[in-house]
Amino acid sequence: SQTIHQWPATLVQPVGSPLSLECTVEGTSNPNLYWYRQAAGRGLQLLFYSVGIGQISSEVPQNLSASRPQDRQFILSSKKLLLSDSGFYLCAWSVRNYEQYFGPGTRLTVT
Amino acid sequence: AQSVTQPDIHITVSEGASLELRCNYSYGATPYLFWYVQSPGQGLQLLLKYFSGDTLVQGIKGFEAEFKRSQSSFNLRKPSVHWSDAAEYFCAGLNDYKLSFGAGTTVTVRA
Numbered sequence: 001s002q003t004i005h006q007w008p009a010t011l012v013q014p015v016g017s018p019l020s021l022e023c024t025v026e027g028t029s030n031p032n033l034y035w036y037r038q039a040a041g042r043g044l045q046l047l048f049y050s051v052g053i054g055q056i057s058s059e060v061p062q063n064l065s066a067s068r069p070q071d072r073q074f075i076l077s078s079k080k081l082l083l084s085d086s087g088f089y090l091c092a093w094s095v096r097n098y099e100q101y102f103g104p105g106t107r108l109t110v111t
Numbered sequence: 112a113q114s115v116t117q118p119d120i121h122i123t124v125s126e127g128a129s130l131e132l133r134c135n136y137s138y139g140a141t142p143y144l145f146w147y148v149q150s151p152g153q154g155l156q157l158l159l160k161y162f163s164g165d166t167l168v169q170g171i172k173g174f175e176a177e178f179k180r181s182q183s184s185f186n187l188r189k190p191s192v193h194w195s196d197a198a199e200y201f202c203a204g205l206n207d208y209k210l211s212f213g214a215g216t217t218v219t220v221r222a
């Protein structure tokens with residue numbers, strides 16, 4: 001069966017510090033991968049998606065970037081965090097363009 | 112723009128009572144529709160999906176949803192709510208690769 005992991009689960013970082021969140025998927029090959037952000041009291045916003053290694057599409061211009069160095073690894077990064085980057089970050093995977101399955105999420109607080 | 116709307120922000124229901132959560136969609140063609148549930152601090156879990164065919168779809172945890180093209184709706188139902196059903200519920204529609212989420216409905220279950 002397929003599983004998706006995210007780490008860390010919780011992160012507190014000062015403004016201006018770098019960020020690296022990791023997502024890995026097991027049990028499937030060549031998945032589509034997604035990064036979403038869920039701000040407090042708001043819905044889910046798609047940040048990035050990837051259909052293959054090295055292929056990243058950005059949905060919203062912002063302070064974040066994403067990379068896919070391996071087939072089942074998706075990384076969300078920032079060089080300098082802003083207060084507005086705080087939120088709950090969710091990684092998801094799908095096979096082709098069907099239902100998406102979500103990881104447990106990372107709670108990021110920028111102080 | 113293609114989207115889904117959840118008209119109810121918050122619903123309170125008694126344990127053992129029935130539950131219905133509303134979702135309206137705005138898509139040109141027959142959409143792929145989903146319901147997800149999110150417990151506090153957790154990722155999203157897929158409850159059920161509709162792609163085509165039978166308009167009444169069964170999901171996990173005793174949930175079902177009915178696709179009604181005439182009303183542009185995909186409402187989620189459960190005949191008898193358990194305290195563990197207290198959570199936030201999201202309706203989503205798939206447009207190519209991108210999931211568009213409703214704002215979510217928070218369900219509170221009272222004893």
